[in-house]
Amino acid sequence: MRSSRTTGDRGRVYRRCGCRDDHRRQLGTRCPHLATDPRHGSWAFAVDAPSTDGHRRTIRRAGFPDETDARIALRRFNESLPIGVVTDPRQSTADYLTGWLAEKELHLKPTTIARYRDYIEQDLIPALGAIPLDDLTRPHLRAFVTNQLRHHRGRVTVHRIMSTLSSALSDAVTGERLPRNPAKPPLISRPAAAERHLWTEEEAARFLRFTHLTDPLYADIAELMIGTGLRKGEVLGLRWNDVHLPERTLFVRATLSVIDNTRLLLTAPKTKGSRAWVALSDRVADALDDRAGSRAFGHITPVGGYVFHRHGRPLHPKTVLDRFHLLCDKAGVPRIALHDLRHLAASFAMAAGVPLPIVSKTLRHRTLSTTANIYAELTRLAERAAVDAIAWTLNTADRADLGRPACRARRPWHQNPRPHHRLAAHQTPQEIEPTTAWPMWPGDHTATTSRRDIKKAAPARSGNGLRPAVLQVGTTGFEPATP
Structure with a gap:
């Protein structure tokens, strides 16, 4: 017997079950037990909703324990239709992640969206997309992480995939779509950064001398990155309109990004603080002056064009990296990442005694802690230099007054300890009478x-x-x- 009721809004609420006939076909609302047993089966609703292609489709959701829950779910579904939000109680994880990604395209950088899309379409949807969003639990995510690591997926990649999923689920919690985020706390910790092997001062100078003779373009790129701490994309996206050589400054306005390793475009700098003025040394200004002259590929660079280019077109980051590694081999210096030239700027500045806050401002980091975390090894050296400077200051004052440095550790061994250093009676060592007379000390x-x-x-x-x-x-x- 069919049990169906139409609500005042769009859609209907009905009761159905999973019983089957002799041909193994579900009876649905035609099961005779529905009329005799009020606890048989479960409640469901059906409603017509617009789809992305403009056609209407019928959405059916079942499994509600009673009629009241089914009506509440139908009402919430109808209330969300006028504003374009489908509050589907049985929405799959794939549908939610697809909608979340479409919404984020209006706010995030194209490079970030491209990375999110790869993780969602190639990893998350194939593994977790069929699970209803409300049924997604922490064991599902733990099994996904374990399976990825078992198939030798990199821990950094798995951490980034889970961070993307956690960000999407956090938005669902903020929008009251989910009561909690099953991806928090993280199931895989952030891997430690690999140890950096930077050039020494001699190796950096050797590379610059060699490239100035063999490839002036890449010599000037290296001069600018080492001399100012600019990022690779900021250097490759630099235009002459933002360079002011008479004032020895430049303005970071954009960064050159690559999407899917094929499409180049200019995007906003990494952070708000990255969009700022940068001072230029005389050495860096000379390198930029060479780029503006006739030696830049035999012709004058167009006004407003890219500072580093090939016939007016920006350099591809992959091409720059390959050429940079080839020049490293020819110059006889170890291969490093192109971004490590930015780290050289911090290394040389801190080795020269530049305070950490000034280094942080030069690199345009968002906070001082960011600089301290990235350059922890260098800050430890600076801490050693700081305590040595304190000791040197005190020793200098002692020499001026006493003619020698006075250290508390050199106090005569036979003097009584300070009250807070006294030992208990049963721990006091037995005194041995000295064989020679003790010198006279105040208070003895x-x-x-x-x-x-x-x-x-x-x-x-x-x-x-x-x-x-x-x-x-x-x-x-x-x-x-x-x-």
Whole structure:
């Protein structure tokens, strides 16, 4: 018997079951037990909704325990249709991630969207897309991570995939679509950054001398990155309109990005603080002046064009990296990443004693902690230099007053410890009588002389007032010296 009721809004609520006939076909709403047993089957709703192609389609959702829950779900679904949001109680994870990605395209950079799309379409949807979003649990995600690592997927890649999923689910929690985010806390920790092997000052100078003779274009790129700490994309996207050689400054306005390794475009800098003025040294200004002259590929660079280009077109980052590694081999220096030239700027500046806040401002980091975390090894060297500078300052003051540095660790070993350093009675070591006489130290005579000796050493009166008696070391104790 069919049990169906139409609501005041679009759609209908009905009861159905999963019983089958002799031909193994589901009876649905035609099951005779629905009329006799009120607890048989479950409640469902059906409603027509527009699809992405403009045609209408019927959405059916079942599994509600009673009619009230089914009506509430149908009402929420109808309320979301006028504003273009489909609040589907049985929405799949694939549908949610696809809609989330389409929404993020309006706010994020194209390079970020391209990376998110790869992770969602190639990894998350094939593995988790068929699971209803409300049924997605932490065991599902743990199994996904384990399977990826078992198939030798890189931990960095798996961490980025899970970070993308966690960001999408966090938006679902913020929009009250989910009660909690099953991807938090992270199931895989962020892998530690690989150890950097930077050039020494001699290797950097050797590379620059070699490239200035063999490939001036890449020599000037390296000069600009090492001399200012600019990022690779900021250097390749630099235009002459943003370079002011008379003032020895340039303005970072955009960065050259590549999407799918095929399409180049200019995007906003990495952070808000990255869009700023950058000072130029005389050496870097000379390198840029060479780019503006006739030696730049035999012709004058067009006004407003790219500073580093091939016949007016920007250089592809992959081509620049391959050429850079080839020049490293020819110059006899170790291969490093092109971005490591930016790290060289920080390394050389901190080795020269430039304070960490100034280095952070030069690199245009968002916070000082970012600089400290990235260059932890260099900051440890700076900390060593700082404590050494403090010790040098105190030793210099001691030499000026005493003629030698005074250190608390050099205090005579026989002096009594300070009160907070005293040992318990049962831990006090047994004193051994020295074989030679101890020297006189302030405060020790009260512990090594008798009351009679102290009375002898009392200050004598004179016509001019109290005169302290001078003590001298004798064979039987401390006696007043004859004035």
